[in-house]
Amino acid sequence: QKEVEQDPGPLSVPEGAIVSLNCTYSNSAFQYFMWYRQYSRKGPELLMYTYSSGNKEDGRFTAQVDKSSKYISLFIRDSQPSDSATYLCAMQPSGYSTLTFGKGTMLLVSP
Amino acid sequence: GAGVSQTPSNKVTEKGKYVELRCDPISGHTALYWYRQSLGQGPEFLIYFQGTGAADDSGLPNDRFFAVRPEGSVSTLKIQRTERGDSAVYLCASSAGQLDTQYFGPGTRLTVL
Numbered sequence: 001q002k003e004v005e006q007d008p009g010p011l012s013v014p015e016g017a018i019v020s021l022n023c024t025y026s027n028s029a030f031q032y033f034m035w036y037r038q039y040s041r042k043g044p045e046l047l048m049y050t051y052s053s054g055n056k057e058d059g060r061f062t063a064q065v066d067k068s069s070k071y072i073s074l075f076i077r078d079s080q081p082s083d084s085a086t087y088l089c090a091m092q093p094s095g096y097s098t099l100t101f102g103k104g105t106m107l108l109v110s111p
Numbered sequence: 112g113a114g115v116s117q118t119p120s121n122k123v124t125e126k127g128k129y130v131e132l133r134c135d136p137i138s139g140h141t142a143l144y145w146y147r148q149s150l151g152q153g154p155e156f157l158i159y160f161q162g163t164g165a166a167d168d169s170g171l172p173n174d175r176f177f178a179v180r181p182e183g184s185v186s187t188l189k190i191q192r193t194e195r196g197d198s199a200v201y202l203c204a205s206s207a208g209q210l211d212t213q214y215f216g217p218g219t220r221l222t223v224l
Contacts, residue, residue, distance in 0.1 A: 004153075006153070008151065036215075041217075041218075041220075042217055042218075043115070043202055043204075043215035043216050043217045043218050044154065044202070044215045045215070046212055046213075046214070049212065088153050088154070090153075092210075095210070097142060097144070097159055097166070097167070097206075097209050097210060098144070098156040098159055098167060098170070099144075099146075099154070099156065099213065100156070101153030101154050101155070102153050103151065103152055103153050104152075104153050
């Protein structure tokens with residue numbers, strides 16, 4: 001079993017839909033949780049960064065962390081075709097620099 | 112300022128050859144990371160530099176892989192005796208400090224024939 005599990009998709013939704021993306025993990029040492037967006041043939045760009053459990057909102061994006069269930073989510077409201085990309089969850093133990101990524105979920109938003 | 116840049120953007124080589132991949136981090140960033148992303152997978156950690164020294168090289172798959180950062184800025188990832196299994200996108204990231212946000216470059220797509 002990999003440390004971070006993420007459904008690769010693809011996930012296809014119509015424009016305007018609410019999208020839910022999820023990751024589960026097994027390492028209880030993870031304290032920092034991130035979501036990166038990666039367009040085709042580009043490097044990952046940071047979308048959301050949260051510490052420990054709780055919610056964080058930024059515009060159309062909401063990140064949730066449930067450490068008791070070892071489950072994190074990213075919600076995208078009013079999805080747009082420009083949101084079509086691969087979404088990678090990443091995690092980091094406290095005091096360690098290196099990131100452990102999920103496989104990424106490919107999202108396709110159709111107009 | 113400018114983001115992380117990587118050169119070349121694409122590299123095609125033959126099995127057994129030696130390759131060098133270059134990373135220019137964001138100016139002033141002391142931490143630099145190399146990751147490898149195979150098709151359909153997330154990035155996997157290779158090596159992390161704090162300044163000029165490799166603080167963690169536990170992700171390097173074997174001794175054919177080596178990286179340097181001699182002046183604490185530009186880094187070069189070196190792969191000897193390339194194998195077809197080395198084909199992947201090699202990503203570089205930098206951060207202001209050890210535990211700060213990592214900013215990624217566009218990657219170098221390496222194809223070993």
